[in-house]
Amino acid sequence: MPTSRSGDGRTPAAAVSAVGLRKSYGDKTVLDGIDLRIPAGSVFALLGPNGAGKTTAVKILSTLITADGGQAQVAGHDLAADPQAVRAAIGVTGQFSAVDGLITGEENMLLMADLHHLSRSEGRRTAAELLERFDLLDAAKKPASTYSGGMKRRLDIAMTLVGGPRIIFLDEPTTGLDPRSRHTMWGIIRELVSDGVTVFLTTQYLEEADELADRIAVLNNGKIAAEGTADELKRLVPGGHVRLRFTDPAAYRSATSALREVTADDEALSLQIPSGGSQRELRTILDRLDSAGIEADELTVHTPDLDDVFFALTATTVPARNTRNTQPEETVR
Missing domain, CATH: 3.30.70 (Alpha-Beta Plaits)
Incomplete structure (x- = not known):
């Protein structure tokens, strides 16, 4: 995938950077000083078991909650000093659709246009363009409650794009989708990146991260257990x-x-x-x-795949018998 670079052509510009992010709830530490650097125009995938802190990281970086410690910049804006500028530059799609099922797909889009203070004509033009792009024109006048899961996900992302964000946080965007809808969503994500958008993706689908991500980080027990390209992570695990x-x-x-x-x-x-x-x-x-x-x-x-990497790096969260390829599949005699 293409990666945007800074003007000198050498160092990728960072769309998101974080140093030492910490977050606790009571006596439970959810994020324990994580560091992130995500180049502009790329897909970054954050993997981890349930409760690892993936959604918490997204909520902090999208200004929905505040960190207990650490520093972060999103789209060049300091998260703590200028959260409003961060919000203006990003879009967020959570695990659960923000679509209002009582109104039509088009009305959902126009509502988002109003929230972004677009003029009436500009809002209608933007809504029509995005509904067409996401293959929702035929269903635009129908209540969103009649949409399939895949259609609702597409509408959800279309709504996120109304404000023209350059950075999009997708928190488990294909959860609950059938394989065909999941592949459709992958195509949409690839299109976004080809347009220069940066995608921060959390997922439990290892195939999804392997297919889409330029870089992957595995989050476990509040810490980054490993980070790199899919191939780099696979080389960490024996068993080939x-x-x-x-x-x-x-x-x-x-x-x-x-x-x-x-x-x-x-x-x-x-x-x-x-x-x-x-x-x-x-x-x-x-x-x-x-x-x-x-x-x-x-x-x-x-060769070890991301399943092997995931189980090896998160071994403390699964029974020992499931830590598949922390050793070769069969003992070499």
Whole structure:
């Protein structure tokens, strides 16, 4: 995805930055001094289990609540010193739709236009453009209560865009949507970023973060457990391997002797070799097979995915038996 850069072409401009953000409720610390830096024109995903503090972070950065400590800037404005300027620059869509089901989709849009102090003509033009963009024109005159979950989500984001925000906070925007509606929402988010909008996304769908985010942070017990690109995070977790399957028992036995550090499954006639999945490692394995005159019938590569990363980094919040790939899937003998 494209990332906006500052005028010197070297350092990405920060749409959102935070240092040492803290928030507690009573004796429960929800955010324990987190740091964030989100380049303009990118998608940043904040992952974490329920109760990790994702929504609290969004509420602080969107001025809905105040932090107990730390500093933050959003769209170049200090969160504490100029919250009104922050509000003018952002849009927020929460886990639950802000759509009023008693009025039509068009009326919801016009209500938002009034809240942004747009003139009557400008409000109608903006509403019509956004309803068309989000494929809601045919339903514009119908009560929003008749909309499907996906339509309500699209209307919710369309309403968020009425004021032309350059930074949008999407707090679990696809919760409760079916797979088709979720993919539609992904397309909308990609379009927003292609227009230069910065998206701060919280989600529990690991596939969603993998598909959309330029950078991902995993929040656990109020702290950032890890941050980086999806590929960088995946490299944090062991467990990658190559699996070879044979139909000829003789070839299977020969391969077992020819290869090193294998885990053998005599019943399935398969071998598992620890590997990061790089081209060099694969070539080494294949060269050893070729040298011995052996051909595998099937070769598959497993590399850790975001599920593995998530379970490894949040292991204290799930039963130990579910911390899947903090070790390789099978013990190497």
